[in-house]
Amino acid sequence: MGKWLTVEEKFELVMKHRRCPSLSQTKLARWAQTAFNLSRAPLTNTVKKILQSASEIEEKQRLGITKRGRDVASPELEVALKSFVDACEADGVRLSRKLLAQKARQILAGLPEDTRPKMALSVGWMTNFMARHGLRRLGPWKLVPLDISEKQSIAVAARALEGVPIDLLINNAGVCENHNLEDTTSENCVRQFEVNALGPLLMTRALLPNLRLAVSARGSAFVAQITSRMGSVADNSSGGAYGYRASKGALNVFTKSLAIDLAPQNIGCLLLHPGNVNTAHGNFTGAVEPEESVAGMARIIACVRVEDPLQMRHFGKGDVIDW
Ligand SMILES: NC(=O)c1ccc[n+]([C@@H]2O[C@H](COP(=O)([O-])OP(=O)(O)OC[C@H]3O[C@@H](n4cnc5c(N)ncnc54)[C@H](OP(=O)(O)O)[C@@H]3O)[C@@H](O)[C@H]2O)c1
Incomplete structure (x- = not known):
């Protein structure tokens, strides 16, 4: 049962x-x-x-009417997680729900097996934890509007972030128009090129001062480009999708130059293939849930070093995809 x-x-x-x-x-x-x-x-x-x-x-x-109610299921976890929150606040470190959940899992795993409660650490549990400690302001530190295909919009966004150290820039925005040989046009190719290739390049250049600030504070910074295996020449066995494939291929090429140019400044680059994800990108037909894709990419990002060679990496186990 x-x-x-x-x-x-x-x-x-x-x-x-x-x-x-x-x-x-x-x-x-x-x-x-x-x-x-x-x-x-x-x-x-x-x-x-x-x-x-x-x-x-x-x-x-x-x-807060749950099976367990608002009661604290594990006082050890409660105390340890709260002191983590306090320490982060004292250091001026911004917390997200994801970071908090990661820390909670780590604390739970560190408890002796015989006293470790069985907890799913669900969204609801986190909401209750935050409510118990008055942590209502967790969330994005700042939201900046951006159209990555517009130079002017990139400049405005960069100005809004002036003086803010950024240790990880993830260029995720992308558009996918699945045009075949008959309906590919210069317009749909250019549109995809602007968002998928040029945008991440110009965004990275605009935020270089922020990445350098992070290098001064922490020693290194990273740029992660969310590319696609569809940008690989070697991996293309089904043809079509001209504009999309070319734009992601161009992103890979741009990023190779970025990686060479930025390594001496201790700024590393990554090219991540997120998988066939269940998002609007593929009309919600993808086999991988966004959470799984993001968790996989986060694992790769967590281990990267500036000196690692630039390769296109699969979100799953970080396997290299031939380009
Ligand atoms: N899903 C997959 O199977 C798959 C596979 C390989 C690679 N990828 C890549 O993964 C990345 C994320 O895709 P996704 O699956 O999350 O697709 P998605 O659900 O369609 O999301 C695309 C995101 O890009 C944003 N965007 C599009 N044009 C933009 C612009 N000009 N300026 C700023 N933001 C813009 C969209 O913002 P709005 O919502 O505001 O429009 C949306 O948040 C993309 O780079 C995509 O090419 C996805």
Whole structure:
């Protein structure tokens, strides 16, 4: 017999459905099994019922009415995580939910096995932890509007970030127009080139002062370009997608020069293939969930060194994709 889903888990499932509305109930059930570490996937009927009572679940979550209530499930975790938050605040380090969750997992793993509580550290648990400690202001430090295909917009964004050290710049914006030989036009090629190739190059150049500030403070800084294996000449076995393939190929070429030019300043570059991700990019037909793709890329970024040779790396295990 599988365990019942907690309110927190049901809430996460509802949120997952909102983020990926095209996921079928069977896929949602499989996602829940992995995400909540269940011995078996919930029945699709259970998923259906949860989605039907979404507003009720959201209200319970908002009020902190969970199976465990607002009680502290692990005082050790609570104290250790709070002191981490305090230390970060004292050092002026900005925290995100992701960082907090990572730290919580680390603390939990460090507790003796016999006293370690079984906790999913869900979004709901994090919300309750933040509520208990009045941490309402976690989130992006600053949001800056940007159209990466517009020189003027890049300049305005760079001005808004003047004097801010940036130790990791991730150029993620991208457009994918799947044109074949018949409908490829100079206009759709140029549009994709501007967003996928030129944009990341100009953005990197505009934020060089910020990357250099981070180098002064911490010794190194990195630029991660979210490319695609579709930009690989060697990997192209299906043709088509002229403008997209060429733009990602150009991004790889630009980044090779950036890597050579910036290494002496202790700024390293990465080229990451995020996988076939379930996003708007491919009409939500991708096999990899965004969380999995991001977690894989984050693992690669965490291990990179400036002196590493530039290669196109697969998000999964960091395998090199021939370009
Ligand atoms: N999904 C995949 O299977 C896949 C595979 C290989 C590579 N990639 C690459 O991964 C990256 C992320 O793609 P995704 O899957 O998350 O696709 P997505 O869901 O379509 O997201 C693309 C993002 O790029 C932003 N963007 C597009 N044009 C922009 C512009 N001119 N200025 C600023 N932002 C712009 C979009 O912002 P708005 O929402 O505001 O439009 C959106 O946030 C892209 O570089 C893509 O080429 C994706």
